Amino acid sequence: MTAANDSGPVGFIGIGLMGTPMARNLVRAGIDLVVWNRTRERLAPLVDAGADAAASVDDVFARCPAVVLMLVNEAATDAVLERGTEAFARRVKGRTVVSCGTTTPAYAEALAAEIAAAGGRFVEAPVAGSRVPAENAQLVAMLGGDEEVARQVMPLLAPTCRATLYCGATGSGLRMKLAVNLYLTTTMAALAEATHFAAAGGVDLATFQEAIGLGQTASDLTRVKLPKLVAREFSPQAATSDALMNTRLVLDEAAVVGAATPMLRLAEMLFAETVALGAAREDMSAVVRTLEERASVSRSLSE
Ligand SMILES: NC(=O)c1ccc[n+]([C@@H]2O[C@H](COP(=O)([O-])OP(=O)(O)OC[C@H]3O[C@@H](n4cnc5c(N)ncnc54)[C@H](OP(=O)(O)O)[C@@H]3O)[C@@H](O)[C@H]2O)c1
Structure with a gap:
């Protein structure tokens, strides 16, 4: 099976408490990572580690077949994706969007449907563990979505995880x-x-x-x-x-x-x-x- 990052760099959006160590682990594992954060200064340690800072969210989606989101909540995810706009559909078309933040299952189900309608793919991958387990690559990711797509996403989360568990259809990982x-x-x-x-x-x-x-x-x-x-x-x-x-x-x-x-x-x-x-x-x-x-x-x- 091909991994979601076989055909290009991986995008990573949301360089916060969790996103920083997670993204750093991916870079250390040799993944070609393109990063973006609303507060740009937070990108500096990752750029030092070897990641490429994107100019904009559009830039991330234009360059990366798979984009990981580690955003604080549903509102932040909607804001970054510009959900409901023409930009949203253009960005996610042909892309695999991996949401690692914690949201309601209903939110993920609705977002997955909108991404599918625009020609993209969605996998939820909320994680158990906090900053220290993230730094030590000891998170447990619980994936929900189409099983084949979820299994393609697992290798790109593996460098920051102790385990990646497939839980079932969209919503199951979040439950x-x-x-x-x-x-x-x-x-x-x-x-x-x-x-x-x-x-x-x-x-x-x-x-x-x-x-x-x-x-x-x-x-x-x-x-x-x-x-x-x-x-x-x-x-x-x-x-x-x-x-x-x-x-x-x-x-x-x-x-x-x-x-x-x-x-x-x-x-x-x-x-x-x-x-x-x-x-x-x-x-x-x-x-x-x-x-x-x-x-x-x-x-x-x-x-
Ligand atoms: N911390 C934990 O122990 C932990 C463990 C497991 C799961 N989680 C879940 O993981 C997710 C991220 O948690 P975190 O602790 O990393 O949160 P965080 O430190 O608050 O960072 C969240 C990220 O969201 C971005 N963000 C917030 N509002 C935004 C907006 N309106 N537009 C664009 N970007 C926005 C922040 O950007 P700025 O830098 O610009 O503010 C930051 O990059 C949450 O869903 C949380 O429940 C957290």
């Missing part, structure tokens, strides 16, 4: 990703709550970190997030605003499929409060700030 995110966001909130509880009771946090890390509680999440919680170092690997957006995407899909999600509702409330505290662009582990704020309010009420 898989949302299920993974439900587990991730509720676990993140629970880990922050446990750390807050331990700190409030005067537990030694270094030993707490060791106890979590040595037991059946250990995971990549605890290895990456617990040191941040203990050191109170909230530089973003996955931003709180993104965690909030993700909880809401899962809640929307839960309503569509009729699933009960009480833990997710609590996590959504906590991430929303954290954003309201001004921590939108801090790491999602900053959700601990909300627990501290609640504890401080209850203390002052009981005084």
Whole structure:
């Protein structure tokens, strides 16, 4: 089977927290990469690594048979593709568009239909893992779309992934990703709550970190997030605003499929409060700030 990048360079649009390490891994693997980002300065490290900076979105689509999008949300994806315009149809005709961002399955299904109508192909490939797993090429991509096209796309995502999983028709990869995110966001909130509880009771946090890390509680999440919680170092690997957006995407899909999600509702409330505290662009582990704020309010009420 031919890979999606056999017939020309690969385009990569969206050089953000995730897009930067992902694109860098593709360049390191020898893929001929053409990059574009709304904020042009973010392209510099990739150009240094060997990528070619495109002059415009049109330029990316004109040069690349396959274009990967790693954009923050649906609105950004629509804005970049200029969906609904003549430019959209011209760009995607004969192209394979690979969307790695997290959106609703319904959004992907509608976009896939519009791209197909314009003579292009669409594969969704949302990823599990945050900035550190991306830097270490340890993401898990969950692909949805036509199986043959998805399998052609896998080799071009492989250099940034631990695994590329085919999940089924368009929407299936995103439903898989949302299920993974439900587990991730509720676990993140629970880990922050446990750390807050331990700190409030005067537990030694270094030993707490060791106890979590040595037991059946250990995971990549605890290895990456617990040191941040203990050191109170909230530089973003996955931003709180993104965690909030993700909880809401899962809640929307839960309503569509009729699933009960009480833990997710609590996590959504906590991430929303954290954003309201001004921590939108801090790491999602900053959700601990909300627990501290609640504890401080209850203390002052009981005084
Ligand atoms: N961070 C994680 O841990 C993580 C993990 C798995 C999946 N995801 C998903 O991956 C996607 C990207 O996440 P991220 O953390 O990389 O987000 P991010 O750092 O906020 O970057 C997103 C990209 O979207 C671009 N963008 C935003 N609005 C735009 C607009 N209106 N027009 C054009 N470009 C626009 C940004 O460009 P500028 O540089 O110009 O702002 C940036 O390149 C999201 O869907 C997220 O849910 C994230």
